Amino acid sequence: MLANPTAGRGRHRGLLPELLDGLAAAGRPVRLLRAGSAAEAEATCRTAVAEGAAALVAVGGDGTVHRAMQAVAGTTVPFGPVPAGTGNDFAMETGFPADPRAAVDVIATALREGRSRPVDLARMAGLDGTLRWYGAVLAAGFDAIVNERANRMRWPRGPRRYDLAILVELARLRPRRYTLTLDEERIEVDAVLVAVGNGASYGGGMRICPAADPTDGLLDVVVGGRFDRRTLIRVKPRIYAGTHVAHPLVSTYRARTVTIAAADITTYADGERSLPLPLTITAVPAALHLLR
Structure with missing residues (x-):
């Protein structure tokens, strides 16, 4: 789980232990990823996926979700966005509850049942080949x-x-x-x-x-x-x-x-x-x- 404690001006910061417990209810070990910057968060997610993470969950707003998404896009590693930011457009558009606890419940249930749903992403290619x-x-x-x-x-x-x-x-x-x-x-x-x-x-x-x-x-x-x-x-x-x-x-x-x-x-x-x-x-x- 990648969590941004400053997302939504920190209003959900105190929920993190409860969200970790809710995710652990899926019966899988949960590791909280530490990062001091947006770039570090993205790199940490990529490392976790490369090391065999069974799933990746991002707690925060669209920025946090965007960073975590780079690690799982185009792979079969399932992903769960937990809306906890000022803007939560991706999570809302893809049907996750607005309440972070309810979103974690949905994600934990899907993990227990081995279920995921595919959605499209947009892939950008810059003039220098950056993707x-x-x-x-x-x-x-x-x-x-x-x-x-x-x-x-x-x-x-x-x-x-x-x-x-x-x-x-x-x-x-x-x-x-x-x-x-x-x-x-x-x-x-x-x-x-x-x-x-x-x-x-x-x-x-x-x-x-x-x-x-x-x-x-x-x-x-x-x-x-x-x-x-x-x-x-x-x-x-x-x-x-x-x-x-x-x-x-x-x-x-x-x-x-x-x-x-x-x-x-x-x-x-x-x-x-x-x-x-x-x-x-x-x-x-x-x-x-x-x-x-």
């Missing part, structure tokens, strides 16, 4: 640009830093030229929002790709075109319900393989800083086996 996986959504537009600015800022701390980054980037808002290749179809478009979803939501329930299904072998692509500041501010709240896709400036596509090219954008996948554009994303059916 990464994600389960929910990759952001390659305004949201990614805001995250990148917020991560560069040293003041203020906490959520206010992200709010300030939004204000700065809204002031600088301009459509960028993207080249998208959707299977065999090539599209050039000026846009401010580009998202590629294996799942429907990101950012703690924002349904940016509302029709995405992590079991259909396809990626959903949502492109928000030449929005000005006022229109973007009006449309953005509609993302929570997924109704933004009805706006005339929003286009949706579906493909097995998507290549995205644009200048000076670093993408964010499952909310984590990921690969720079250009990159190619491929839907990989049954790439992950969930303990459900």
Whole structure:
């Protein structure tokens, strides 16, 4: 089990002993993986899987799940996400209970019964050959640009830093030229929002790709075109319900393989800083086996 004690601002930190006991009820020995950073967490998970772990469980938000997922993607080692973060989009989209105790009960039952359910993942390939996986959504537009600015800022701390980054980037808002290749179809478009979803939501329930299904072998692509500041501010709240896709400036596509090219954008996948554009994303059916 990989657990992030700071996930969700630490509100579930005291639950960890109970969650470990709940997982041990499956009748298997449980080892808690220690890590001092996100990179160390990912490396520790990879080592555990290489050494023969029978299953991997991640307790935390989408970032923790994303790191652990890299170790089991494309393998037969089953995986259990326990939602305990600020954003738990992958766990929610794949049917796990919102309560961490209930999620551990589901995972322990699946372990006892030797049962798992396959779901798709999205595999990213960077220009330099780097490969990464994600389960929910990759952001390659305004949201990614805001995250990148917020991560560069040293003041203020906490959520206010992200709010300030939004204000700065809204002031600088301009459509960028993207080249998208959707299977065999090539599209050039000026846009401010580009998202590629294996799942429907990101950012703690924002349904940016509302029709995405992590079991259909396809990626959903949502492109928000030449929005000005006022229109973007009006449309953005509609993302929570997924109704933004009805706006005339929003286009949706579906493909097995998507290549995205644009200048000076670093993408964010499952909310984590990921690969720079250009990159190619491929839907990989049954790439992950969930303990459900």
